[in-house]
Amino acid sequence: MTGIGWSLVGVVSRLLEREEREAVLGDVLEAGESAWQGLLGVLGLVIRRQAALWKNWQPWLAAFGVAFPGSQLLMGVSLSVSWNYQQLLCPRLLAEGSLTTRTGFLLLMCQSFLLVGWSWTGGFLVGSVSRRTLWASTLLCYASCLFCLTRFRVESLSRFCLLLFLLPAIWGVAQGLRISTIKLSSAMILAVALTVLMIPAWSSPSLHWWSPPPLSLNWVLIWPAWYLVATARRSPRMVRGS
Amino acid sequence: MLGEFEYLLLAAAARLGDAAYGAAIREEIEASTGRKCSIGALYTTIDRLEQKNLVETWMGDATPQRGGRAKRLVRVTAKGVRAGREFYDAVARVSRGVSWVVRHTRSHP
Numbered sequence: 001m002t003g004i005g006w007s008l009v010g011v012v013s014r015l016l017e018r019e020e021r022e023a024v025l026g027d028v029l030e031a032g033e034s035a036w037q038g039l040l041g042v043l044g045l046v047i048r049r050q051a052a053l054w055k056n057w058q059p060w061l062a063a064f065g066v067a068f069p070g071s072q073l074l075m076g077v078s079l080s081v082s083w084n085y086q087q088l089l090c091p092r093l094l095a096e097g098s099l100t101t102r103t104g105f106l107l108l109m110c111q112s113f114l115l116v117g118w119s120w121t122g123g124f125l126v127g128s129v130s131r132r133t134l135w136a137s138t139l140l141c142y143a144s145c146l147f148c149l150t151r152f153r154v155e156s157l158s159r160f161c162l163l164l165f166l167l168p169a170i171w172g173v174a175q176g177l178r179i180s181t182i183k184l185s186s187a188m189i190l191a192v193a194l195t196v197l198m199i200p201a202w203s204s205p206s207l208h209w210w211s212p213p214p215l216s217l218n219w220v221l222i223w224p225a226w227y228l229v230a231t232a233r234r235s236p237r238m239v240r241g242s
Numbered sequence: 243m244l245g246e247f248e249y250l251l252l253a254a255a256a257r258l259g260d261a262a263y264g265a266a267i268r269e270e271i272e273a274s275t276g277r278k279c280s281i282g283a284l285y286t287t288i289d290r291l292e293q294k295n296l297v298e299t300w301m302g303d304a305t306p307q308r309g310g311r312a313k314r315l316v317r318v319t320a321k322g323v324r325a326g327r328e329f330y331d332a333v334a335r336v337s338r339g340v341s342w343v344v345r346h347t348r349s350h351p
Contacts, residue, residue, distance in 0.1 A: 019301055019314070024281055026304075026311030027265035044282035052286070 005035025012039060015046045053133050062130035067137035069220050070122040071144045074165035077115050077221075079154070082161035084108040110197050116168045117194045121224040123169035127176020134173070141169075180231075187232040191225040198222065244329045248296075250275065251287050252326045255297060256318045263302065263313040264288075288316060296322035 009028065013021045024045060028038040053059055087093040088104050099107065126137045145163065152159050181187075244252065254270035255262040264284060271279045291297045302313040318326070 019312075020285065022311050023264055023301070023314035024285065026308035026313060027263075027268065027281065029309045029311065030265045030307055031268070041281035044280050045285055048282045048286050 003035060005039060009035060009038045009042055012042050012046055016042075016049065050133070058129040059133035059136060062126045062133065063137045063140050066122050066126050066224055068140040068144060070118070070224075071141040071165070071169075072148070073221055074115065074119055074122070074169070075145065075148050075162040077111065077118065078162050078164035079157065081108065081111045081115055081164060082157055084111060086156065107200070110200055114194060114197050115165055117190060117197075117225070118221045119165040119168035120172035120175075121190065121194070121228060122221075123172025123174075124176040124182075125172075125224040125227060127173035128180045129176075131177055134177075182228060182232055184229070184232040187225070187228040191222075191229045194222060194225050243332070244296075244325055247283065247287055248291060249326060249329045251284070252291065252296060252318060252322055255316045256323070256326060260315075260317075262316045262318075264316075265308075265313075267316065288314070291322065294321075294325075295319060296325050 009025070013025055016024060024042060028041060033041070084104065084107055087099065088101065088108060094101065094104050127134065130137060145166075148162055149159050152162060154161075250271050251267060254267045254274070258266050258270060264281075267288075268279045268281070268284050271277075271284075288297065288299060292299055297316050297318050299314050299316050302315045304310045304312045
């Protein structure tokens with residue numbers, strides 16, 4: 001199996017499960033098909049497999065319930081964290097926000113923890129419920145990041161301030177791919193801590209227009225944490241195979 | 243009740259016996275029907291039949307003519323045999339007394 005055509009067959013077949021890939025590539029080779037025929041055959045199977053996955057609710061939940069709205073809101077939170085950090089460095093901005101150094105520092109810590117917690121739980125949920133449709137969730141997250149980056153206009157802040165949530169989110173996805181649920185005690189601590197910390201973070205007078213609206217949209221960011229609690233209750237810990 | 247393609251696949255696997263696996267079943271269906279059988283249709287139907295407990299599959303040994311890749315072997319279960327026979331009987335019953343000869347009728351002005 002050499003040549004560009006066969007390389008393409010190999011690349012497309014990576015989207016199949018390992019055992020199925022093995023059997024299908026063997027069948028293509030045994031049938032003596034051309035690379036083009038092989039590519040069409042494998043592509044047809046991949047499309048059918050992907051279409052079958054979208055009959056379940058999990059990929060929809062991960063892509064349109066978490067990845068897309070979550071990434072937009074978390075970009076706002078990332079910006080808030082960056083802005084609070086800048087306020088701490090500049091006493092004039094701190095005074096404008098009616099904050100003291102102590103309250104500014106506490107607010108920054110609170111928002112940073114929320115950012116990491118929300119991003120990690122969202123990422124974990126996406127990774128654990130839609131392992132094989134992760135590409136779609138990634139694409140939606142990428143699209144909303146790109147949209148916001150092109151429209152970003154804040155002189156004093158770098159565009160990369162929007163993307164602070166990406167690192168914990170990627171960490172969460174990696175964890176979610178590896179294990180499907182976390183321990184009930186850990187999930188409960190995480191969910192309660194995030195919920196409690198939301199109160200001072202959203203009641204702060206120094207919040208900017210880019211922060212998610214205090215009450216109406218909180219649930220979009222917090223529900224993945226409570227979902228982890230609900231699923232942790234059913235099964236203690238399950239290590240996933242390939 | 244089985245679908246048409248499910249029956250074709252089941253019949254091909256039953257005929258091939260121990261030598262029933264993806265490429266062989268595909269070849270058998272294409273030879274019997276004269277129709278192209280896509281890999282996608284084949285493997286998704288095998289999965290569906292397996293979910294219905296009409297066939298069972300397992301990974302076999304790798305062979306040199308397949309580039310050292312393993313086969314997915316297929317065996318028709320007892321339930322599959324019954325389902326195949328029911329489908330065949332139904333087709334035989336419904337076809338009784340039917341003549342598949344095209345009648346040429348003269349068209350009236």
